[in-house]
Amino acid sequence: MKLDNLKLFVQTLKTGSITGAANELGIAKSSLSRHLTELESEFNIRLLNRRPRNLTATEAGQLLFDQVAPLMEGLNEVSHFMEHWREQPRGALTMLLPLEFFNEDMGQLTVEFMEAYKDIQLTITHYAGPLPDNSREFDLSFVLHDRPLPPSDLIARSLMSLPQGIYGSAHCGDTGTITELAQLSAASVILQPGERDWQFRSEGGAISIPVSGRLTMSSEQMRLVAAIRGQGLVKLPRYLAEQQVKLGTLCPLQTSLPLEAQTVSVVYPGRTMPRKSRALLEFIQDNIGRLHSRL
Missing domain, CATH: 3.40.190.10 (Periplasmic binding protein-like II)
Structure with a gap:
């Protein structure tokens, strides 16, 4: 017994016509009729009353439908469950x-x-x-x-992207002595590991300004604290320094060109x-x- 034939049989009776079922299933009417005839041949009994305007089940067909329809629903649920399981990341x-x-x-x-x-x-x-x-x-x-x-x-x-700025302690006047980007090379800067220059954005592309300092730190939070305590200028994302600027513990350095964003x-x-x-x-x-x- 072919499972597909049973599925088509159930769908045909639910629809009430071979034409309607064929349209819903997306198959040719002749193909659907062939599958239904094949199912009747397997049971060696007529399952459907085919009339010009409608289609009904014979007594045997109704018994088969009552037994098979719930099973088809269960199979559909299993199919949906397995499809969901297959698609679920794990x-x-x-x-x-x-x-x-x-x-x-x-x-x-x-x-x-x-x-x-x-x-x-x-x-x-x-x-x-x-x-x-x-x-x-x-x-x-x-x-x-x-x-x-x-x-x-x-x-x-x-x-x-996170906009960045240059900041210095509000108590040491670090930001007030820098008027040109080139002056950063002579300033004491709080560095990140491996950092040798700061990148600024211009119309012609990035401009690198060499920087140096005595203190190197991986942590942005620690560089922030060091800048507040007057250990030098620091490059930080604006969101991180904004609160300290409002509190008056850090001052932003105004530069002619903006830093490259992080x-x-x-x-x-x-x-x-x-x-x-x-x-x-x-x-x-x-x-x-x-x-x-x-x-």
């Missing part, structure tokens, strides 16, 4: 984040993601400084940068992203407006 995921990256917001997003995707196991690791060499071992890695990422076989996607990018291995990685990235992208609300 498995282990690893994500690499900068040490200070909207930790409160990202923590909230992570919890909501885990509540939405019950079959995901997520491990989050943090790093300080430049993107580590082992980032290719993670499904998704987020990086903050204000210049192009170095060549890599990893795929990179920009998510958002870009938030995600990098991942391979051009074909697994369903579980895509689900996490899309979830973050859909909710990244929460980060914008703080800027």
Whole structure:
């Protein structure tokens, strides 16, 4: 007995005509009639009363319909369940984040993601400084940068930009002595690891100004504190320094050209992203407006 024939038989009786059932099923009327005839041949009994204007079940056909229709409904539910199960992201995921990256917001997003995707196991690791060499071992890695990422076989996607500014202690007058960009080279600057210059945006492209200083820190929060305490000028995202400017503990340096914005990018291995990685990235992208609300 062919299961397809039973499905077509049930649908035909539900519709009430071979023409209507064929239209709903998207098959030719002649093909549907052939399947129904084949089913009657298998049982060696007439199942349908075929009349010009309507179609009804014989006594045997009604008995078969009553037995088979609930089973077909159950099979449809099983099919839908298995399709949903197949499409549902599952498995282990690893994500690499900068040490200070909207930790409160990202923590909230992570919890909501885990509540939405019950079959995901997520491990989050943090790093300080430049993107580590082992980032290719993670499904998704987020990086903050204000210049192009170095060549890599990893795929990179920009998510958002964060305007930056230069700040100094309000009590030391650091910002008042700088009137030209070139003067930054002689100023004491609080550096990030590996930092040798600051990038400014001009119509002709990026302009690099060499910078140097005695103090190097990976943490933006620690650089902020050091600047407040008069350890030198610091480059920070505006959202991070804004509150201290309002409090009067930091002063912004007005420059003739703006700093290059800090870009938030995600990098991942391979051009074909697994369903579980895509689900996490899309979830973050859909909710990244929460980060914008703080800027």
